[in-house]
Amino acid sequence: MIDIAQLTVRPDVSIRDALVRLDRSRLQVVFVEDADGRLVGAVSDGDVRRGLLAGAGLDDRVGAVMNSSPATVGPTATQDDVDALKSARGIRIVAVVDGDGRMIDVVGEGERIATPLETPVVLMAGGRGQRLYPLTKDIPKPLVPVGDAPMIDIIVGRLQAQGFRRVHISVNHLGHLIEEHLGDGARFGLEVSYLHETAPLGTAGALAQLKDAVQSEFVVMNSDLLTEVDLRRMLDFHRRTNGTATIGVREYGFEIPFGVVRRDGDRVTALAEKPLHTELVSAGIYVLEPPALASLEVDEYCDMPTLLSRLIAERRRVGAFEIHEEWIDVGRPEDLERARRARERSGR
Incomplete structure (x- = not known):
């Protein structure tokens, strides 16, 4: 804003x-x-x-x-x-x-409206951030600085700029530090509350605490993602397609570092030198409807792939929304450095 x-x-x-x-x-x-x-x-x-x-x-x-x-x-x-x-x-x-x-x-020109949204956002912040150790020895990963601000400040600031007002944050490892830092969210123009995990519950387990608290769609997002994705467009897509869940997806390319041999029986039909493959991968951003939570039990471990697979098995519609904007999963030290360079360039 x-x-x-x-x-x-x-x-x-x-x-x-x-x-x-x-x-x-x-x-x-x-x-x-x-x-x-x-x-x-x-x-x-x-x-x-x-x-x-x-x-x-x-x-x-x-x-x-x-x-x-x-x-x-x-x-x-x-x-x-x-x-x-x-x-x-x-x-x-x-x-x-x-x-x-x-x-x-x-x-302004080229900008999208950011009027207040009733749609809540859940940030999953209960992980230990082991791949960023020792940076995460004494602070949780969401508080690791990216440039001049903790990662969580950048994320909630971008949510506020898009018009979101209600944020639930799942906390476990050093979660009290996140609560002390963000408080009730007032200084960010947000209403922040917390989902407390007594043990690691995976990327979906803490959502069971929301069963009686949500009456319409809500956004779920990992708290180690720095992205410019327009969540309003993702919500529009989710509503248009009438899904129970929508997964944010990105193209991921990887090179096979060898010459690939294709054959028919023992006869070689083609050779490809170090071919590049692309796959769609989950971007760690989801929109869910309340019925998606039906199978979850409070304090029971569940990861997001398991939850979404259950919905697919029940023949619920699970949509895929392609994300083309900047997206950095800050999981490793090299990712953190890339995020810092990106913030330095953009100033955001």
């Missing part, structure tokens, strides 16, 4: 001061709010130029040159609503306002 305060001015500030704020805005627009914080206008460079040509001075109020009918959508708007409004008005930027007319987000 964008820092709204950096994009807003009051109607009585000077055009000169508004231009300073406009120069700093990556969206090339500033929004005008009244004394009660309600959106009353927007100002772009073009609005200022037109005002100056009409005789306004730099020390005049910005309210005199603002567009008093900025493009807005409500908090329940869909991406289709935003796209239709942009197309109809020939604009690049839409403000999202709440029921009182106060701005809660901005959707």
Whole structure:
């Protein structure tokens, strides 16, 4: 979510001061709010130029040159609503306002709406992170720094930016440190609660604690994944396909380091030198419906492949959603270094 305060001015500030704020805005627009914080206008460079040509001075109020009918959508708007409004008005930027007319987000060019979602997210954070030892000797893997922030901070920050508000975190190994660090999630704009594992329960076992707590679909995600995947698109796919579960999948390529011989009986039919094979692999991100949890028992071990295999055996629909965005499974020291380089490049 964008820092709204950096994009807003009051109607009585000077055009000169508004231009300073406009120069700093990556969206090339500033929004005008009244004394009660309600959106009353927007100002772009073009609005200022037109005002100056009409005789306004730099020390005049910005309210005199603002567009008093900025493009807005409500908090329940869909991406289709935003796209239709942009197309109809020939604009690049839409403000999202709440029921009182106060701005809660901005959707810029090429961005997707991030209005609050009721869909909860479960982060599986109970593992020991043994492949990152000794980094995980005294802290759980989700607290391992990636650049200037712990991995879990980056993950929950990205969830919040996409509009998610409710996060359940399964904890076991050094889980108290995660709880102390995140608390109730308020500083991230989230509502965070915890699923406590008294013993390692696998990648799905802790979900049994949610049986009476979820009434609709929810997202499950491993807490060692740094990814730019648009979870809203994954949710849209899941809803369209009416599945009991959806698995996020990625293509994984691997090279056989030898010449491969193909034969018919004892007759060689072809040779391939170090061929590259590709397979679809699970990306550690899932969307589940409440019925998917029926076979789980509290405090009973279950991994996600076992749970999904049960659903397939029951002839439940399990869909595959392809992920093409950046995706790094931070399981090994070399993966951690790759994640740090990626964060350094992107700044996110």
